[in-house]
Amino acid sequence: GENVEQHPSTLSVQEGDSAVIKCTYSDSASNYFPWYKQELGKRPQLIIDIRSNVGEKKDQRIAVTLNKTAKHFSLHITETQPEDSAVYFCAASRATGNQFYFGTGTSLTVIP
């Protein structure tokens, strides 16, 4: 099956700085890569996703990049704010399948 590795496990940044979280995957057939944000005690919620036919996707301060050859994808958050503090999870799946494989999460702290 798929193996998704996520780094770093914890990340602290100053407000206004950028944060980058990286994930690698093992199954070359994976072609859908979502990122979820989970605030303390809450449910995971999708913040951005990318499919394998696209190399980069951006939504305001959040962007995701995908390198299919190297099998890695990254989340970039610019101009971080305290409300960005949360745990972020990457995931990988085949669009035709139901199995989503999640990374182990990155706890992001934005220091005011």
Place this chain on the structure above:
Amino acid sequence: NAGVTQTPKFQVLKTGQSMTLQCAQDMNHNSMYWYRQDPGMGLRLIYYSASEGTTDKGEVPNGYNVSRLNKREFSLRLESAAPSQTSVYFCASNELGYRDEQFFGPGTRLTVL
């Protein structure tokens, strides 16, 4: 439109007891999932149901059973709870081929003593 709902929110069991976690969605999704979330281990898939009438094992199915009661409801049963099943359980649903985004329920925090 409530999205994905789960009951109960919290539960404490003794080793060997059984219980069923309930999940329902009102988004007319075909696919539903059960995950467990443990510290430092992310979300791991227990079982999923691609459509009404079908269920399949995920990464960590041992000790669990599921029932896809109808299109809306997907339950998870622990027949004989063990301390290793202490976790937060999330139900999710999506519509594959349409948006793929999984929508999660609020979670059930289960403690097995």
